[in-house]
Structures are given as structure tokens and as C-alpha cells.
Amino acid sequence: MTRRGRLAAALLAAACVSLAAAGPASAADSPKSKLQALEPGAPPPWTPGYQPLDKDEKGLWMEADEAERTVKASNFVVHDEALNAYIRSVLCRTVGDDRCHAARIYVIRTPFMNASMAPNGMMQVWTGLLLRVRDEAQLAAVLGHEFGHFEHRDTLRQFRDLKSKTGAMAWLSFLPYGVGLIAQFAVIGGAFEYSRDMERDADIEGLRFMTRGGYSPRAAPTVWTQFRAEQDATAVARQQKSRKDKNGGFFATHPNSAERVQYLTHAAQGIPNPPTRFGETEYRAAMANWWAPLIDDQVKLNDFGGTEFLLSSLARDNWTAELLYARGELYRSRGAPGDFDKAAGFYRQALDQGSTLPELRRGLGLALIRAGHPEDGRKALKDYLAMKPDAVDAKMMAMLAGGE
């Protein structure tokens, strides 16, 4: 640990990134830690020209500004203008034009499912989230949730609560908004949390926002039912118990995902004349150029069950050549008995659809060689080389194909 130090690491456990299903415990769960209300009459933080009101908030903003400078320069920021504009349009539709200008959105290339919004307006949307939401309404639910934390100034409230317990020491690096947090997030396996009450409030606020923006509130609980199903799929393939209900011990601040599904479903059902827009077609169109690289990121995580689940939910009943290719790569990289034949089958189905992706031949060749059909495999590799003579692995493939 370099920059943040040991105390900061401990505080991280109770801080902010907020979407993940399970997270470390914070004292905020205990009855004695009722969070302070904010100053009555304080303007909402999205008010144009809003400035932090006191030294606590100023300190948090300073830290968030510093984190944002790092994020802005990060190699992991996705600069695709169309994608950024699309996400912004969904946010604006969700929270309204008067509010959304306060957010500066950064799309971060990382395969885990998360989003966050810092008190200064920096919003991070991770590509692992974009791979997992199925439509615009689900994205709206998450963006609305994060904006809810921002609007309620939850970081400040949480910070004051912590400070009252830990004293001035808490000033040391509180905010976990750097890109580097991703590493720690992944290591710990959870996220850094607001209190349960804040999470529930933000969920309900998100539901309110999305409904007002014209999105079906039914999409909100679906985000969580999907995530639970993915966790089940991961566990089954790894022959483990599912982590979906893991919500105790060190990882305990979020309402667990089952609880979230329950109260979000209940709240959604209570909305009279709810809008019906899901925006699945629009979402798929906006993501068109990104499926392949994001699926590739996922395939390389060595999570067979979760990835197979994601591919199947992306496909529904329509396995495109792109998805078949990814499925072939997934089976080929697992390499369990029968996987190479299955992989070859997926590549062939994609070729039958008329796809000209050279990598289909590459995958097919490698799968066939390992499935015990070296002749057919070599032929497929020769086809690959003919289509892509300058491939980075051309010389290696030429040797495998029979040496030229």
C-alpha cells in the first residue's frame, strides 16, 4: 500500500463505491450510528455553481478532485465519444437535464460490475456493468442509484459519521475513487460501502428517477436477479456454493441482493401507471462496437459459468456469429473433455452464418487439433493465414499449419 496508507485502507472498508452486491461491514449498521442529517435548506449539489459548504465537504471535494485528475489521465478511460454521449443521454433522461449537467462521466475499461459517483460529480461507469445490463432501463436504474447517492450527499454523511467515531484521523485519504481501486475492489471481492440505509434510499431514489424519465421500474430488480443468476452460474461451474447471499462478516453493509430484488420489486409494483420503456434495441445499438472487446475481457477471466451465463443472456435465442465466436473461445480455453468438439461446433455455426471473421478459422483450427482432428485443424489454420497473413501469430500458426 503506497499512497493511501494503512488507516485509509481500513476506512476504505466503509467508504463509497456502491453498486456491488456484497461489501465490507461498516459501523454505520449499528443503532448508535444514526447518520447525521444534512443542514436543512442546503442547496442540492447539482445546483449550478454549487460549492462545498463546510470544511468536511471541502476536504472531500479536494480529495475527489485529486482522484479525478488521476482518473482523467488513466489509460483505462474509454474515450469513445458516441458511447460516452449515449451514457450521458441515458443519465440525463433519467435524472433530468437540470441535474445531469453536474455529472462528469468516465467509462472505465474493467470487467467488473460497478459504477460510482463522487461528491464532486465524477461518475465512473465500469465496462463490466455495461456488459451486464440488458437494456437502457437497467442502465438507468444504476445511474439513477448513483446519482441518488450524490444528490443525498451520502459520502459527506458517511464521512461525518465515521469522523465522529474515529476522530480527526479520518481526514487521511477517505475517498476510494481512483482507478486503482479496481484492483483492491477485485482483491477484496466486494466494494466500499455506504450504510445499508443509504443504499436502500439510493435504490428507491434511482427507481423514482428512472420512472420519471420514462423507464419501466421493473428493470431495477432485474439488474439484481440477473446478477444473482450469474453468481449461481459461476458457482456451479466451479463446484462451489453460490456467493449470491453472502452478506455477513467483513462483507456486510449492502442490503443483500435478494433483499434488494424484494424491495425493489415491491416498490416498482406500487408505482401507479408505470412507464413501459426498456430501450433494449437502443441499448444494443449503442453498444454494438463494444460487445466484442468487452466479451473478450470477460472470456479471459477464467470464469466459465458466469461467462456462459452472460453469453446466453446476450444471445437469448439469437446466437450471432460474434457470440458464437466468444462461446467457442470460452469452451476452447476451458478445455474440459468434449469442450474442443463443442468449440469447433460453435465456430462452424458462426461460419455457416457467413461470418468472415478470420479468428473463427484460428479458433476452429486450434480446437480441431486438440480435439484429435489435426488434418482439419491445419486446414482451418491455413485458411486463417490466407485471410490474415499479417496476424501477430502468423509465424506460429504457419508452423502449426504444416510449416511454410
Add this chain to the structure above:
Amino acid sequence: MKKTRLAAIAAAALVAAPVAAANWAVMAPNQPAAVAGSTMTVTPRTPWNRATHKIGPKAEAWTQDGFTLNELDFMAGIGPGEALVKERNKKDKPLPKFSATMTPPDIVQMFEATDRILLNTSLFEIDKVEPAKLGSRDGFRFEYHYVVQDDEVRRKGEARAAVVGGKLYMINYSAPAIHYYDTGIDEVRAIMDGARL
């Protein structure tokens, strides 16, 4: 926490057990040294530092200026069903395993997945794969580049590998693309050329 490649594992160990992990052994120049508890020997031209904390049951890491500036990994005698390096989180982040029937591209793919998982990065690309020798053994070499979160330094890497008797032997070098990679690569290639196994 600054991390490079496989030394990320050693770094994790440093946090947990700083005293135990902070030991180094100097690898003297022009002296053949057996690596990773195997029969593979290499002969450096200049002094290197071997971290006494191994990065895997059959893997060790060397550096000259610290792992953030150059890292030379030896993975030797990896058998079927074994990962390249120690699995720190078998349950949630299992690493891909070697199989004796893997083709060179499969091994490169396993290496890439291992690094992506260990380093939590999606910015990792293979730049070249081609036949080459590891010492006198037929094998292959590959080049790659990557960035690690919270570090943001663009790094390059080059590895040489061969499967001998159904076991995998690999030497891997990585360093920042600016200055350090170029400074070290000639000696590293000589080490790879001169490996005996």
C-alpha cells in the same frame, strides 16, 4: 500498491509478511544458476537479485532495479493441472491450468489470462507469437504489452517457452516500455538463449 507482473504476488506477500518477504539473494554474473527449484539453469551476465519469496511452487522472480522497473520470471517444470504461479485466491479467482496437449497459442492464452486475473487489468495485448528456441529446445517466443491499474505505466514483455517431457518451462521478462525494457532486453535474450534444460 504498485504492481508489475507476477511480482504482484510477491507484493501481496510483502504487505502480509514484510519481514519474511524482504529477502534477496544476489545472482552472481557468469555463474550458472538452477532456477525455480528445477533442473533448468541460466547464466546471467550481470548481477541480478532473486526474491527469496517464490512466486509459485515452481516459479521464482529476479530483478535488477526492483520489480517496478524490471522483472524476470522463471517458471520451470509446470505440470498438467498446475497454474503458472501460486494461486492466491483459488476460490474467487482461480488461475488457468497447464495441459500437456496445449499448443503454443494455447499456452500464450493461458499466460495472458493469468496476467489479466492477477493484475486485474483489461489492457493486455499480445503483439507477436513465433517459433523460437528456449536454450536448445524447440519452443516459441511471444511479446506483449500491458498497463496495470493504479500504476498506469505502459509496460512491455517478452517470454520464451518450451514444453519438455510434458512439462512447461518459461522465462518471462517485463519492464516499463520507456527505457527499462530496452535496457534489459539484450541480456535477457542471452539468458533465454543460454538456458539449459
